[in-house]
Amino acid sequence: MRRADLNLNVLRDKNMSTQPILTVKNLSVVFPDSNGGLHALDDISFEVYPRDFICFLGPSGSGKTTLLRILASLLRPTTGEINFIHNQHPQIGMVFQQSNLMPWRTVMDNIKLPLELENMDESTARIKAQEMIELVGLNGFEDSWPRDLSGGMAQRVAIARALIHDPDLLLLDEPFGSLDAITRERMWTELSRIWQARQKTVIMVTHSINESLFLADRVLVLTQRPGKIKFDLKVDLPRPRNDDIRYTPHFGKLARKLRETIE
Amino acid sequence: MDINPLKVFHPSSAKRNGMWLRVLSLGLGLVCWQITSIFSGVEVFILPPPLKVWSRFLVAAQDGSLFRDIGVTFSEVVLGLIVGVTFATILGYSVAKSRALEQVLSPYLVASQAIPVVAIAPLLVLWFGYGMFSKVLICALIVFFPVLINTIVGIRAVPQAFYDLMKSLRASRKQILMKVEIPAALPIFLGGLRIGATLSVIGAVVGELIGSKYGLGNLINRARVGYDMPMVYVAVFMLIFLALGLYGIVARIEKKLLRWQEDK
Ligand SMILES: Nc1ncnc2c1ncn2[C@@H]1O[C@H](COP(=O)(O)OP(=O)(O)OP(=O)(O)O)[C@@H](O)[C@H]1O
Ligand SMILES: [Mg+2]
Numbered sequence: 001m002r003r004a005d006l007n008l009n010v011l012r013d014k015n016m017s018t019q020p021i022l023t024v025k026n027l028s029v030v031f032p033d034s035n036g037g038l039h040a041l042d043d044i045s046f047e048v049y050p051r052d053f054i055c056f057l058g059p060s061g062s063g064k065t066t067l068l069r070i071l072a073s074l075l076r077p078t079t080g081e082i083n084f085i086h087n088q089h090p091q092i093g094m095v096f097q098q099s100n101l102m103p104w105r106t107v108m109d110n111i112k113l114p115l116e117l118e119n120m121d122e123s124t125a126r127i128k129a130q131e132m133i134e135l136v137g138l139n140g141f142e143d144s145w146p147r148d149l150s151g152g153m154a155q156r157v158a159i160a161r162a163l164i165h166d167p168d169l170l171l172l173d174e175p176f177g178s179l180d181a182i183t184r185e186r187m188w189t190e191l192s193r194i195w196q197a198r199q200k201t202v203i204m205v206t207h208s209i210n211e212s213l214f215l216a217d218r219v220l221v222l223t224q225r226p227g228k229i230k231f232d233l234k235v236d237l238p239r240p241r242n243d244d245i246r247y248t249p250h251f252g253k254l255a256r257k258l259r260e261t262i263e
Numbered sequence: 264m265d266i267n268p269l270k271v272f273h274p275s276s277a278k279r280n281g282m283w284l285r286v287l288s289l290g291l292g293l294v295c296w297q298i299t300s301i302f303s304g305v306e307v308f309i310l311p312p313p314l315k316v317w318s319r320f321l322v323a324a325q326d327g328s329l330f331r332d333i334g335v336t337f338s339e340v341v342l343g344l345i346v347g348v349t350f351a352t353i354l355g356y357s358v359a360k361s362r363a364l365e366q367v368l369s370p371y372l373v374a375s376q377a378i379p380v381v382a383i384a385p386l387l388v389l390w391f392g393y394g395m396f397s398k399v400l401i402c403a404l405i406v407f408f409p410v411l412i413n414t415i416v417g418i419r420a421v422p423q424a425f426y427d428l429m430k431s432l433r434a435s436r437k438q439i440l441m442k443v444e445i446p447a448a449l450p451i452f453l454g455g456l457r458i459g460a461t462l463s464v465i466g467a468v469v470g471e472l473i474g475s476k477y478g479l480g481n482l483i484n485r486a487r488v489g490y491d492m493p494m495v496y497v498a499v500f501m502l503i504f505l506a507l508g509l510y511g512i513v514a515r516i517e518k519k520l521l522r523w524q525e526d527k
Contacts, residue, residue, distance in 0.1 A: 114432050
């Protein structure tokens with residue numbers, strides 16, 4: 001994808017031709033428990049446009065994972081609705097909070113799982129998986145077992161697995177939460193690069209302000225339980241973004257804004 | 264084939280040394296046995312020397328009767344395993360997936376565990392006759408419980424996260440079974456199968472000792488009645504080899520299927 005296109009995508013006029021691919025309206029979740037129910041999410045509404053990169057920022061227990069589970073249809077909301085464009089549930093690629101690799105599958109076999117589920121023939125699947133392995137920089141580890149990978153490598157395998165079947169919607173649940181600061185920042189750049197190359201719609205969950213600003217077009221801040229959207233920030237930093245952007249005054253200003261709303 | 268239960272990790276040269284040591288130890292044991300039976304004054308009738316057992320084995324092997332008995336016992340053991348494992352796996356999976364079914368069946372399951380199969384074996388032989396069928400049934404019953412329990416535990420232990428992953432990819436029930444549940448439950452299941460394989464040999468022999476036409480248990484009875492002690496020993500050794508062989512096969516399967524696990 002050329003750079004001019006990328007900028008166009010970020011700056012496009014949402015009213016012109018693009019419809020939201022996902023509309024969430026007045027979503028609430030109450031988990032049943034002994035004293036009247038645990039209120040996890042409260043009256044969440046938002047819209048997602050094609051190729052958006054949206055970050056949900058919130059403290060632990062604010063219902064971030066719950067929200068992603070609902071979007072992936074792993075959980076039903078207590079009230080509210082979720083509408084996908086044309087009422088069709090999109091293909092989903094999900095990266096879980098833990099890398100969630102199958103220990104009995106090699107890196108290669110873990111990555112091509114989504115293709116196997118679509119009954120793609122073996123040789124095509126292997127070729128595609130090999131492309132993904134290169135994209136996430138894991139050449140040479142095709143036949144390694146998950147137990148032999150570092151945390152960062154495992155997460156990259158999980159990201160490759162989430163992308164391989166070319167999903168319409170990518171759901172990322174603190175994908176870098178378990179990594180050290182240096183690896184994590186390298187992964188941001190990598191994810192940013194992959195996102196630009198593949199032009200996906202991404203909904204990501206995190207509790208890192210820097211992470212959300214570095215990656216997202218839009219940051220939605222959730223409150224402590226029950227999770228409620230407290231603040232909606234448009235991130236108008238230029239793309240492609242690299243490490244330096246975090247030291248610009250504008251980045252600092254946005255970061256301060258977010259920090260103030262969280263506290 | 265590695266069937267040493269005390270197995271620890273060895274580099275390959277140490278492994279080869281270990282094997283020689285084992286062979287040496289076995290040889291020494293045989294020599295001690297031979298010496299004891301000659302010089303200890305214990306009657307040859309009670310403790311025949313290994314050479315005598317060996318020559319008895321050769322005789323029995325030549326007239327073919329030994330292999331008929333081995334064949335019968337082997338068939339009972341394997342058929343019993345197949346039947347027991349099949350039922351245990353299907354029932355175990357259903358119980359693991361359905362709390363309601365578990366509630367309904369649990370009194371029977373607990374009771375079936377509490378009944379020692381060996382104790383009801385005479386009844387089974389009485390009901391189902393001296394043929395192979397009653398032995399297969401005993402084997403199947405004895406194999407059933409450990410495999411059932413391990414199947415339930417194995418399936419229940421499948422992490423929810425894998426189900427989430429599969430559902431987010433819109434996998435079918437069958438795909439979840441084939442690509443998650445079976446491989447995830449396999450280590451625990453095979454542990455149950457390994458126990459079951461050895462138990463099955465015990466089941467067959469017990470059944471044959473109680474009442475049978477052929478088989479190694481029957482051979483022990485016949486030889487005992489005929490004061491043919493070396494033959495009793497031959498039969499016992501055949502049983503040992505049978506049990507070790509089955510155990511070894513399961514261990515092999517485990518090793519092949521569970522390569523992804525860490526070296527134990
Ligand atoms: N299946 C469930 N049953 C009952 N309560 C649940 C369930 N899943 C989540 N919760 C509760 O809902 C709340 C929100 O959980 P959730 O996992 O969505 O938080 P989170 O924002 O992802 O937190 P973290 O940042 O620690 O991952 C928590 O209080 C949690 O205990
Ligand atoms: Mg979470």
